[in-house]
Structures are given as C-alpha cells and as structure tokens.
Amino acid sequence: MKKNKRNSKEKNGIVVFDKGIKDGEGYTLSFCCHGPYMPSSGGW
C-alpha cells in the first residue's frame, strides 16, 4: 500500500498540492473521447 504522503510545497501558509498547467506550456488540454478521468468510457 502506498503511504499517505503530502507531495506539496508551502508558502505563507498556502500549501500547493499541484501547480497544474500554465498558459503557453505546450499542450495544455487533454483531448479524449470521454475525458480520461471520468468514468464514462466503458466498452472500448
């Protein structure tokens, strides 16, 4: 089992878990038939 860990940085009490994507950082949007993280692509 993976341990509970907090992969984050903290500044002024703000904890950054995920910096996300930025404008101009190449391909900023996933294109997928159903959305890769959504449970709607069953059957193929």
Added chain:
Amino acid sequence: MQLSHYLKVYPFKDQPGSILLFSTKYASKILIPEETFQAIEKGTISDSDASLLKELGMIVPDAEDEKQSMLHYMDDINKNNSLLKLTVVLNLDCNFACPYCFEEGMKGKLYLSDSTEKLLIEFIKKRLANNKERLLIDFYGGEPMLSFDRVKSISEALVSYSEQQGVSFCSGMVTNGSLFTRKKAEELVKLGLQNIKITIDGPAEIHNKSRPFKSGAKSFDIIIDNIKKTCDIVKISIGANYRQDNYRKFVMLLDYLLKEGLGPDKIYSVKFDPIMDFPFDSGRRIGLKNECGSCNEPWVINADSCLREEILKRGWFTPKPAPTACMIESQDSYVVNFDGKIYKCPTLNGKKNFAVGDLETGIKDYTDSYNLGLWKDSECLECRYLPLCFGGCRYMTFLKDGNVKNKDCKKEFFDAALETMLLQDIKYR
C-alpha cells in the same frame, strides 16, 4: 484581482481553518488559510500571495473577462498545437466476442488495404507540412494485432519520413492483449510503439465471461502472460469495464496483479469504467443494449470513487481531474477508418453522417455535423466545470438521442465526485 470563475472551493476537514481550492481551468490545487481567502474577496491580499495565486490561475484581473475569454480558449489551443494525432482503424475484425462491444454490427473481415495505406501516408505527409512537430498514431480496430504486418509497414514508412523531416514520431495501440507476444512487441517497439492499452474485465472468473475468444475459450491467462513478458519494453495501461453487479469484485483484479508482480513499477496506469444497459429505442437502433455507461448514474459515481481509491491506494497512476475536451474540438486529430473514410471520434467511426472526409479528397467542414462549439453559451460559460467538460461526450448524446444536438452535461457527476477525487489525489499522490 478577483477569484477565478473556474474555481471550486471546498472545506478541508483534515486542517480546520483551511480551504481547498481547485482550478478547473489549470488543474492547480492548493490549501489556503481562511483569512487569506477572505483577503482575496476583500481585495486586501498581499503582493506575494497574489503573485503565487495568479501563477496558479486561482485569481484573475477580471472574472467576467475570463468567462468571455473562454470563447476563444479552444481556438488558442488549436493554433499552438504542434501535434498531429491519428487513430487508425486497421480492421473491424476481432478474435474476441465481448458482448458489450460498441462496434458490434459493423464487424467483419474488413481490413485496411495496400492502396489505403499509401493514401494514409500521403495524407499524413501533407498534414505534417502544416508546421507540425510531433506525430502520434494510435493503432485501433477491431483488434489491431490482427493487422500486425500492416502496423509494421505503416510504422516503417512513418519512422523513415519523420526522421527525414525532423518530426518526433511515436505510436500507441488499443489491443485486447491476446496476440501481443514478446516477439511481436519487440518488433513494434523498434518501430516507435511506446504505449498500449489492454482491457481486463476484472478477476479471471468475470473476465473470461466478459472477454472470451470467439471460440468461447478463456483469454485471461494468455493476456496476463503477455503483459508480464512485455511490460519492460512498452508502457502498458490497463483498463477494465465493470457492471453494477460486479464492480466490487474488481478489487480482486488489483490484488491479483500485485501478486503476479504487475505493480506500479510494471503497469503505467489503471483505470476502470462502467458498462450498463443503455436506454434503448428499438425504433432507432443506435447501439447494443450493453453500451458504455453514463457517468451521471448514481451507482457509477459511487463505484468509480471506490475503485479509484483502491487503485491509488495500491500506488498505480490513474488520471487526475484536468482540463479536457472531446477530441472533436481538436484540429489535426482524426480517426481514419479501414476504408479511408475519416471521422472525428472512434466511437462514431463508421456511423452515417459522421464522416468528415476521406484520405483521397481531404477534410470537409464538420462544424454542423459534430455540433462544434455547442458549449459556447451562457449556461456553459457560467458553469465552473466548463474546462473539465466542454459540453461532454458526443457519443453519449448520440446514444441517448440518436444525434449530437444536445450537450452531455457532467455537472451532476462533478458535484458528486470531484471533491472526493481531489481528496484522493492529495492523500495518495
């Protein structure tokens, strides 16, 4: 500066006095003291905090301007897109007989021919000339490994041409895994194959009923054996299709994979998806009864959350919530059928009125046939989930209505599931 409109705000029980913020537009995720959050609302935030939050897309100069700018969001992305992505349907044949297959009714001994291959290579060359820097081919079927020699010949041509042109080329494949042997994998990896997706429908007892060979023979052990023998040379993602009555047993598949040594170090990602009896109008045959499921079903929301937790708990990667749109919205992303006709989505491949052209004559306008930009109205612009959804899946709408006029709104799903997904990602990643 103001709070971005495309922001979700949640309480964070693990740390009272703090608030969880998630940007649906940038997929950034932070925990912020309540007083800092109030300072943003009052306009008294410090310069250093403002700088950080601006960088993360959490605050913007004007939230109304931000909403209006979304109207051009897809155009900007398309303008800067250096990738040409083609899904190539090599055949509509299969050695499996999965009862839920969405291609049922189209299947047969239908294979991409030599002449279509030539047209395909020429089509790709023309498209790459349009300032493209990267080429990605997804080999698809039917079962693409039934067209092994065709995968090789297409890849050989593209490896050679890409090298000449200084274009980066790689390929992927969606395969049932039964024919993906070490020897064949080695040949394809040399020709640019980097990742494959294999579907395993749960533990052996379920999978062998759900994904049998045409003869009725069991396929589970053969697939697992092929995965073990190839996972060191190709990135393997495992997908699985669960039903309401069996999804709890899919945890057994995860434990089985670990027991067999196919942990996170061997398998790149794991993701489970629902199938269900879809509302069916016998007067308008639009698919089988057992088609893909809708993510808005309450049992799906619960099942997805449970299974996602079990996957993350065991350390595998599974996709995070992030800005996503239907591939229809992406220019230079096409599906090429075995007969050379071109579509915008694998699930609409071969469906009447959805061809957008062919390899010989090129692409025609598909704005109306695919209802491009259906999300560009006040309802969607106001919705904080817009960047995660962009009007949803055309195929879902097609299954429900027989056309793609309406949206496939995901709000209900996100209202119920997004917070849980974010908390899971914080806990396990």
